[in-house]
Amino acid sequence: MKKYHLHNRPNRELKEETEINEILLNGKFAVISMCRNNEPYIVSLSYGYDLKNKCLYFHCATEGLKLDFIAANKKVCATVIEDKGYIQGECAHEYKTAVFWGEMFIVEDNEEKKHGMNILLEHLEKKEDIVENLMLKSEKVYAKMNILKLNIDEIHAKAGR
Amino acid sequence: MKKYHLHNRPNRELKEETEINEILLNGKFAVISMCRNNEPYIVSLSYGYDLKNKCLYFHCATEGLKLDFIAANKKVCATVIEDKGYIQGECAHEYKTAVFWGEMFIVEDNEEKKHGMNILLEHLEKKEDIVENLMLKSEKVYAKMNILKLNIDEIHAKAGR
Numbered sequence: 001m002k003k004y005h006l007h008n009r010p011n012r013e014l015k016e017e018t019e020i021n022e023i024l025l026n027g028k029f030a031v032i033s034m035c036r037n038n039e040p041y042i043v044s045l046s047y048g049y050d051l052k053n054k055c056l057y058f059h060c061a062t063e064g065l066k067l068d069f070i071a072a073n074k075k076v077c078a079t080v081i082e083d084k085g086y087i088q089g090e091c092a093h094e095y096k097t098a099v100f101w102g103e104m105f106i107v108e109d110n111e112e113k114k115h116g117m118n119i120l121l122e123h124l125e126k127k128e129d130i131v132e133n134l135m136l137k138s139e140k141v142y143a144k145m146n147i148l149k150l151n152i153d154e155i156h157a158k159a160g161r
Numbered sequence: 162m163k164k165y166h167l168h169n170r171p172n173r174e175l176k177e178e179t180e181i182n183e184i185l186l187n188g189k190f191a192v193i194s195m196c197r198n199n200e201p202y203i204v205s206l207s208y209g210y211d212l213k214n215k216c217l218y219f220h221c222a223t224e225g226l227k228l229d230f231i232a233a234n235k236k237v238c239a240t241v242i243e244d245k246g247y248i249q250g251e252c253a254h255e256y257k258t259a260v261f262w263g264e265m266f267i268v269e270d271n272e273e274k275k276h277g278m279n280i281l282l283e284h285l286e287k288k289e290d291i292v293e294n295l296m297l298k299s300e301k302v303y304a305k306m307n308i309l310k311l312n313i314d315e316i317h318a319k320a321g322r
Contacts, residue, residue: 004226005226006225006226028244028246028247028254029242029244029254031192031203031205031240031242032203033194033195033201033202033203033238034194034201035196035199035200035201036199037199038196038197038198038199038234038236039196039236039238040194040195040196040201040236040237040238040262041194041238042192042193042194042203042238042239042240042260043240043260044192044240044242044256044258046247046254064167065165065166065167073199075199075200075201076201077194077200077201077202077203078203079192079203079204079205081190081192081205083189083190083244085189086189086207086285088286088287088288088291089286089288089291091282091285091286091295093189093190093207095205097205099203099204101201121252124247124252125249125250125252126249127249127250130249130250134252
């Protein structure tokens with residue numbers, strides 16, 4: 001049972017799980033909406049999608065306004081956009097988007113940080129050896145690395161033009 | 162005096178007004194963060210940037226979750242992203258972004274609706290005759306057309322890789 005009703009035109013909604021997952025698997029960054037004291041904030045972050053565990057991992061600095069917002073309210077709403085561009089002369093934009101709600105956590109466990117960083121690099125990098133190189137280099141710095149995790153509770157997707 | 166302190170690396174911040182305006186003038190859609198009862202929501206919308214009045218205009222349906230959110234809390238935070246893509250092998254993404262706070266209104270006045278629609282079409286369409294054609298066709302439907310306006314109160318921008 002879904003909590004959010006988006007009033008989308010029914011013919012635009014993507015219902016197949018594989019179609020929805022494809023948007024998350026292909027995207028390179030997510031845009032995240034946060035609230036603190038009913039005030040909004042928005043950030044764009046590179047991510048890795050952990051398909052098995054239905055969560056996204058992010059790497060970020062150890063301080064910043066987004067961390068203040070997460071500390072105040074871990075509930076976020078995020079989107080990944082497959083932007084196919086504005087269609088000249090038709091007053092229309094071709095796109096696919098996924099919009100999802102969930103909770104954002106700072107990963108504390110070193111093993112999960114490593115897993116998250118691996119998901120992130122495998123998601124973003126095309127070549128396996130580069131992933132291995134970057135993982136090796138970063139091995140020493142896991143303790144001071146900041147990894148965020150967004151557990152997806154509900155997801156909607158649509159395609160439009 | 163700016164209200165928000167984003168802790169960005171100082172060398173990434175874009176301070177020149179022309180550089181910041183360029184991001185808004187070139188973008189085709191904005192991603193908007195909203196809050197209702199401290200719960201977040203996010204939407205992506207095509208926009209037109211009214212440089213003179215420092216506001217964005219959007220065209221949208223007459224009902225939907227975003228309108229419910231705006232009715233509950235007109236304060237929004239939005240971003241326009243110039244996505245230059247992930248840089249393979251460097252664990253980095255090249256981009257420019259503007260993040261701005263402001264209030265979102267439903268435009269009630271028919272003359273302002275027309276102005277907003279004109280800003281929107283001139284922003285999105287390359288050919289002047291197409292703008293005129295679309296304007297002519299839409300002339301009859303202004304009364305039932307829904308135009309939103311986002312007045313920018315504060316804006317930050319950065320470039321990174």
